[in-house]
């Protein structure tokens with residue numbers, strides 16, 4: 344297999360098997376370690392991701408070098424994704440730093456502007472691929488995704504207008520040439536304690552019917568979504584599933600507890616080691632769903 348196309352072949356194989364891949368966000372070494380250790384135990388490929396802010400904390404180059412070290416150490420398919428890039432500039436920086444996948448989020452723009460800006464990203468990336476002989480997966484986004492990767496106490500209502508329209512999804516893919524499309528089907532970023540986070544799987548099926556295998560479908564806002572809905576989305580054609588808040592929650596809960604329980608301890612790796620286990624648990628649960636074990 345041509346290693347430059349490994350990412351495409353992994354995504355294609357999963358889609359053909361009605362399985363999904365997790366894209367887990369990280370901004371610290373112990374979170375990345377937990378994700379990587381778990382997928383290796385599960386013998387399953389993975390995408391790890393940084394948002395612009397998470398990348399700013401680590402720097403793009405350091406994030407890429409960390410991921411590359413793990414990949415080489417275990418010879419394992421671990422792909423690095425820029426999550427919610429908002430400009431061509433940050434996309435370029437991520438690709439030049441060694442990211443394998445980039446998500447351009449133009450979802451707050453008008454339909455026409457979103458197409459235009461996403462197409463600019465695709466054109467630049469295709470030029471890079473041609474020169475460097477390296478495949479970069481470009482993800483676009485269409486539909487209104489509410490929330491943020493945090494815990495929310497307010498109620499959240501999703502309106503019909505927020506959802507991705509099947510005909511627009513088709514036109515968006517045709518006109519931009521993206522590899523993957525993030526859609527809004529009731530998913531929300533974050534965990535909403537007082538709202539149900541149910542997916543409109545009927546809308547997913549309509550979108551899938553019209554776009555077929557023209558682009559991989561992506562679900563953002565995986566945290567807080569019921570297992571049954573995630574499993575349904577796996578079966579109905581989502582290939583990439585993004586998770587962040589549940590990892591952030593595990594990280595903060597365990598570190599807080601550990602610092603409180605061990606006031607004399609000053610060694611960082613002793614304080615942080617339990618985080619690795621907590622992250623592994625979250626990843627394990629999601630990977631089981633993505634493998635199709637709940638169908």
Ligand code: 13P
Pocket residue numbers: 368426427491492493531532533534562563564565566567585586587588589
């Ligand atoms: P959650 O924080 O809801 O898991 O969403 C993560 C995400 O979609 C990153 O793009």
